Amino acid sequence: xxxxxxxxxxxxxxxxxxxxxxxxxxxxxxxxxxxxxxxxxxxxxxxxxxxxxxxxxxxxxxxxxxxxxxxxxxxxxxxxxxxxxxxxxxxxxxxxxxxxxxxxxxxxxxxxxxxxxxxxxxxxxxxxxxxxxxxxxxxxxxxxxxxxxxxxxxxxxxxxxxxxxxxxxxxxxxxxxxxxxxxxxxxxxxxxxxxxxxxxxxxxxxxxxxxxxxxxxxxxxxxxxxxxxxxxxxxxxxxxxxxxxxxxxxxxxxxxxxxxxxxxxxxxxxxxxxxxxxxxxxxxxxxxxxxxxxxxxxxxxxxxxxxxxxxxxxxxxxxxxxxxxxxxxxxxxxxxxxxxxxxxxxxxx
Numbered sequence: 001x002x003x004x005x006x007x008x009x010x011x012x013x014x015x016x017x018x019x020x021x022x023x024x025x026x027x028x029x030x031x032x033x034x035x036x037x038x039x040x041x042x043x044x045x046x047x048x049x050x051x052x053x054x055x056x057x058x059x060x061x062x063x064x065x066x067x068x069x070x071x072x073x074x075x076x077x078x079x080x081x082x083x084x085x086x087x088x089x090x091x092x093x094x095x096x097x098x099x100x101x102x103x104x105x106x107x108x109x110x111x112x113x114x115x116x117x118x119x120x121x122x123x124x125x126x127x128x129x130x131x132x133x134x135x136x137x138x139x140x141x142x143x144x145x146x147x148x149x150x151x152x153x154x155x156x157x158x159x160x161x162x163x164x165x166x167x168x169x170x171x172x173x174x175x176x177x178x179x180x181x182x183x184x185x186x187x188x189x190x191x192x193x194x195x196x197x198x199x200x201x202x203x204x205x206x207x208x209x210x211x212x213x214x215x216x217x218x219x220x221x222x223x224x225x226x227x228x229x230x231x232x233x234x235x236x237x238x239x240x241x242x243x244x245x246x247x248x249x250x251x252x253x254x255x256x257x258x259x260x261x262x263x264x265x266x267x268x269x270x271x272x273x274x275x276x277x278x279x280x281x282x283x284x285x286x287x288x289x290x291x292x293x294x295x296x297x298x299x300x301x302x303x304x305x306x307x308x309x310x311x312x313x314x315x316x317x318x319x320x321x322x323x324x325x326x327x328x329x330x331x332x333x334x335x336x337x338x339x340x341x342x343x344x345x346x347x348x349x
Contacts, residue, residue: 002105006088008113009186009193010081016246017239020055023047026345027057027338034341035334040224040326043335044234045342046242046319048309054242057342061235064203065324066225067305069170070290071232074196074207075178076167076261077240078187079155080254081194082134085110086153090142095149102151103136110134110186117189121199123220124184124208131215132185139181167288168264172211179210184218196236204236224303224324225294234321237307241319245309262286262309272306273320276336281344282310282318290323301326312343 023045031039042060049055089106090097097105111133118124118132139159142151155163159181165174179187187207191197197204208218209229219227243249244258263286265271271284290305305323312318320339325332 002109004089004092004109006085006092006109008085008110009117009189010084010250012193012195013239013243013248015195015239016054016242017046017056017235018054020047020057023055023342023346024057027059027342029345030338030341031059034338039334040324041322041335042234042324043320043322043338044238045321045339046238047346048242048245048317048319050316052246054246056235056238058235058238060324061238062203062233063223063324064206064221064231064233065305066222066228066231066292066294066303067323068230068290068292068303069172069175069211070237070288070305070307070323071205071207071230072166072170072175072178072211073237073240073262073288073307074191074205074232075175075182075187076163076258077249078182078190079139079159079163079178080250080258081190082182082186083140083153083155084250084254086136086140090151090153093150097151099142099144099151102142102153103140107133107136114183114185114189117193118185121188121192123199123202123206124188124218127184127208127216127218131183133183134186135180135183138177163261164264167261168268169270170265170289176210176212176214179207180215184208184215196240203233205232205240206230225298232323234323238319238321241307241309241321245317245319259286259309262288265289271308272304272332273308273310273322273336273339276332276340279340280336281313281340284308284310285317304332310339312347314347316343316347318343 044058044061162174165171202220217229286309
C-alpha cells in the first residue's frame with residue numbers, strides 16, 4: 001500500500017437544508033387539499049432562496065423507499081467523487097509515477113482503504129473485492145499535464161457515454177457500467193462518508209444493485225418493497241441535488257457537469273412531473289426519473305419517482321424529489337399539483 005495523504009473518501013458535506021414552517025404548512029395544506037394525508041407518496045421540496053438559504057419541507061420524506069432508476073444519480077455522483085480522488089492522487093504523485101503506472105498506483109492505495117470502509121457498512125457484508133473496488137482502467141484515462149511533469153485523470157470516452165445514457169435515457173446496460181466503474185465499496189463508501197447514507201440505520205441513499213444482475217445485489221429494508229438494492233429517502237436525495245445546484249457537490253466544475261447530465265434528460269424528454277394537467281406554474285430544468293414494479297407480495301404495482309430542479313414562473317428555483325407514486329386514473333396530477341400548490345402558497349406574501 002502506497003503511503004499517500006490524499007483522503008480515499010470525501011469529508012461529510014455540511015447539510016444546507018433547514019426546516020421551514022411556512023414551506024411545511026404550504027406542503028401540508030397542498031397534500032390535505034389534494035390527495036389527502038393518507039397519500040403514500042413521499043415528497044421533499046427545497047426553496048433555493050436568492051439569499052443562499054435552503055429551507056425544506058417534506059411529507060414522508062424520511063421514509064426509505066425503493067426507487068429503481070432514480071438511484072442512478074448515486075452512481076453518477078460516486079463517479080465524479082472517484083474522479084476527484086484520482087486527480088488528487090495524481091497531483092500528489094506528480095512526476096514520481098508514469099502514465100502506465102498511475103491507475104495501478106492509485107489502486108494499490110485505494111483498494112485496501114475501500115475494503116476497510118466496506119467492513120463498516122454491514123449491508124455490504126460478504127461482498128467480494130471484485131465487486132467492491134473500481135474498474136479503473138475501463139473508467140478513466142490518464143492524461144499528461146501541459147506543461148509537465150505529472151498527469152491528470154478524466155473519464156474515458158466510453159464511460160462518459162455510459163454516464164450520458166444512464167442519466168438521459170436511463171439505459172440499464174450503461175448504468176451497470178457506471179456502477180461497476182466505482183464498485184459497490186467505493187460507491188456506498190462515498191455515500192456514507194459524504195453524509196448521504198447512515199450505515200448504522202440503513203437510512204439514506206443506497207445503491208448496491210447494478211440494474212443487470214451482473215453483480216450480486218446487496219439489500220436494505222424499504223417501506224414500500226421490503227429488501228431492495230436501490231433506495232433512498234426524499235430528503236437525502238434533495239440534499240444531494242441542493243449541493244449540486246450550489247456547486248459544492250464534489251466541486252464547482254463537477255457539479256456543473258452533473259447538472260448538464262440531468263439537463264440532457266429534460267431534453268430527451270425523460271420527465272414525469274410536467275405531464276400533470278395544466279395549469280402548472282413551473283418548468284423542469286434538470287431531472288432524473290425512476291420507474292419499476294414492486295414485488296407481487298407488495299402489490300406488484302409500478303412505482304414512479306423523480307428528482308428535479310424546477311423553475312417557477314416567477315423565476316424562483318426549487319428542488320422537488322418524490323417517490324413511491326402510483327400512476328392511476330388521475331395520472332401525474334396528484335404529485336404535479338401538490339408541488340405547484342405548495343410553491344404558490346409559499347411564495348404568496
